[in-house]
Amino acid sequence: MAPRPRARSTEPSCSVTALLRASGRGDADSFAALYDEVAPRVHGVVLRILRDAHQAEEVTQEVFLQVWRTAAQFDPARGSALTWVMTLAHRRAVDRVRSSESGRRRDTEHVELDVRAPYDETATAVHATLEGERVRAALATLTAVQRQAIELAYFGGHTHVEVSRLLQIPLGTAKTRIRDGMLQLRDLLTVGAAEPA
Structure with missing residues (x-):
């Protein structure tokens, strides 16, 4: 008081x-x-x-x-x-x-x-490198035509129409190669992620 x-x-x-x-x-x-x-x-x-x-x-x-x-x-x-x-x-x-x-x-x-979101830059870089290696290993299992179509679409940033033009194949064929390749990649990467370290 x-x-x-x-x-x-x-x-x-x-x-x-x-x-x-x-x-x-x-x-x-x-x-x-x-x-x-x-x-x-x-x-x-x-x-x-x-x-x-x-x-x-x-x-x-x-x-x-x-x-x-x-x-x-x-x-x-x-x-x-x-x-x-x-x-x-x-x-x-x-x-x-x-x-x-x-x-x-x-x-x-x-x-x-x-x-500030705390994170370990080294761990993040290692994780990104390991993920990159897994993706490259999975890409290597695709057929050459699937891999070429996916690389143009996802790594090259091209549309399906541009992929078909660049590869000189019909649009439907380009879409099929990309879709089939992506399904195979998904299956491979999902199985790889589920495996114990």
């Missing part, structure tokens, strides 16, 4: 120092008073950095948990108690921003990796 806004204290900063030092000695009442005194300022700084009310509340609570655990480490020779608490708040908020950005980057990278 966000700290209640309250009017800024007119007491000297030494009261914050005294409350922080007493908190460092385990005085829960002093810690509660310290919270009431500085929580609105801590929450304000955190909210300005995070720009998210829910996260600001969480981080404010984390800051005060850290204050309770480390209050004994406060050294007044290095600055005021309020500055010490506000520095903890600022660092904690910046850490949350960095952590959130890092999480978003990881999520984005993960999604991008999922979108």
Whole structure:
């Protein structure tokens, strides 16, 4: 829950120092008073950095948990108690921003990796080579006229009419050679694919 806004204290900063030092000695009442005194300022700084009310509340609570655990480490020779608490708040908020950005980057990278279809180029090339060898071996079993018609149609990209013209045979004969050759290839390649490796 966000700290209640309250009017800024007119007491000297030494009261914050005294409350922080007493908190460092385990005085829960002093810690509660310290919270009431500085929580609105801590929450304000955190909210300005995070720009998210829910996260600001969480981080404010984390800051005060850290204050309770480390209050004994406060050294007044290095600055005021309020500055010490506000520095903890600022660092904690910046850490949350960095952590959130890092999480978003990881999520984005993960999604991008999922979108890119991972494959093994070597395995793909080997598979294509093996398939090519199977097709060439199957083509070798065809009659010369079937093989010639299929090569013109499928590897040469010619239509049935063009195959008949190139081979100087009737269109029906060209179609029959192509159809019969393809049926034989299908049977050979289907049997080859079904055989265990």
